[in-house]
Structure formats: structure tokens, C-alpha cells
Amino acid sequence: MEEEHNKVTLHGVLNSTFTKRVEFALKVKGIPYEFVVENLTNKSPLLLKYNPVHKKVPVLVHNAKPICESLIILEYIDEAWKNGAKLLPKDSYIRAQVRFWISYIQQQMFEAMTLVVSTDGETQEKAIKELYEKFEVLEKGMKDLFPNGTFDGKNVGFLDIIMCSVFGPYKVQEQVLGIKVIDQERNPIIFSWVTALNELPLVKEITPPHEELVAVLQTFRNFSLNLAMLDHLIAIKVCVLCSSC
Secondary structure (H helix, E strand, O other), rough: OHHHHEEEEEEEOOOOOHHHHHHHHHHHHHHOOOOOOOOOOOOHHHHHHHOOOOOOEEEEEEEEEEOOHHHHHHHHHHHHOOOOOOOOOOOOOHHHHHHHHHHHHHHHHHHHHHHHHOOOOOHHHHHHHHHHHHHHHHHHOOOOOOHOOOOOEEEOOOHHHHHHHHOHHHHHHHHOOOOOOOOOOOHHHHHHHHHHHHHOHHHHOOOOOHHHHHHHHHHHHHHHHHHHHHHHHHHHHHHHHHHHH
16 A cells, blocks of 8 residues: 555656656656656546646656646655755755756757757758857856866756756757757867766666657658648738738
8 A cells, every 4th residue: 555655657758858857857866667658649538637737748646646847847856755866956056056057958948949940941040040059158057057067977967857858869850950959169068968968877778769769850840841831821822812802
């Protein structure tokens, strides 16, 4: 009965950036869990029960209570399991700075990367330029926050998990897009940081094969471009109809 009470279940999707964050955190903490693979085109009754608002993954179920949204789940994991590695620094000022950069990567860089993947032509060129500018800001921020280096290969934290989830598969992104995403000369701190994270056994364990990720990202890109073309054609048709009235 006690074992059932303390059971941890993660509802997610195998190739989901957000699900991988939670998997990474659970493994860093050494927390055993059951993984339930969800089909987002045919959502399970449990997923709809546990996340009735957004109906999305990931959802962590602990002590029969669901926690939703990947960033919230990571904070919950750090607070609920106090033994072992801490995901957030103890120092209140450094913790605040780490939270700032987590927000920057999630809100600024992830969105910029998504725009690069989902567009082409002039729109994509502009998005790439903006992404590189954001990398420069992050590079300087990490240099100021961690003057002795961002990652020592031992203490994995919240910021490492977020960075790894967004840009860990940068080689996949580069292959699909045909551009340099992380440049070693332009962003040496970020390059060494991500490279070190990708070499961790825990990361290798939860990362799908390279070609599988390439196929997933290529499918997303093709879908986004086709959807944009459809929207463009609909807009043209509406203009033609309006001009003929």
C-alpha cells in the first residue's frame, strides 16, 4: 500500500522536448518511475483526467496527485525529493539569476528556434539572425553567471536540463535546417556546455537515435511550411472574393 502511495508515473511522448526535461530531472535525482506513452491524436482518459485544462504532456503523477507543465514539474521534483542533488542553487541571488536565464531560454530562444524551424525565405533569415543575437546574449550571461565555466560534468541543475532539452539535439537541427546552430568560435561557452551535457550517460540514455530525431523534426518542419502555404492561399482567395464583391 505504501509502495502504491509513493508511486511516480510520468505521462509523456517519447520525442517530446518537454517530456525529456522531466525524465532527465527524475534520473538526476535517482527517482524510479513508470513511463506511460501517450498518443496525442487519441488522448487517454487518464491524461484528460490528470490535465483537464491543457490536455497536454508531460504530466507527473506522485502520490496519486498530478502535476502539469514541465517547468512546474521540475520545481516540484526538486522540492519533493530533498535528498540528493539540488536542481536549483541554495544561494538566493544565484537561484534568481538561474531562474531568469531559464525563462530567457524558454521564452526567447526556444521560440526563436521554433520560428527558424517552421519558416523559410526572408522570414527564416530574419529568425536566424535573431537566434544568433540571442545566443550572444546567453553567451555573455553565462560568462557573467559562471566565471569558472557553466558545467563541470558533475552537478546537473535546472538550467542544464532546460538548455539540454532545447539545444542538446543541435546537430539534428543543423542537419534539417542546413545552418550552423551553435558555433564553437562564436559561442565557445555554450558549445562546450552543450557538448559536455550530451556526453552524460543519463542524456545518452534518454535521447532517441539521431536519425529518428531528424525524421521527427523534418516532419514538423514540412507540416509547418505546408500549413503556412495553406494559410497564404486562403488569404489570397479571401482577397480575390472581397475585391469581386
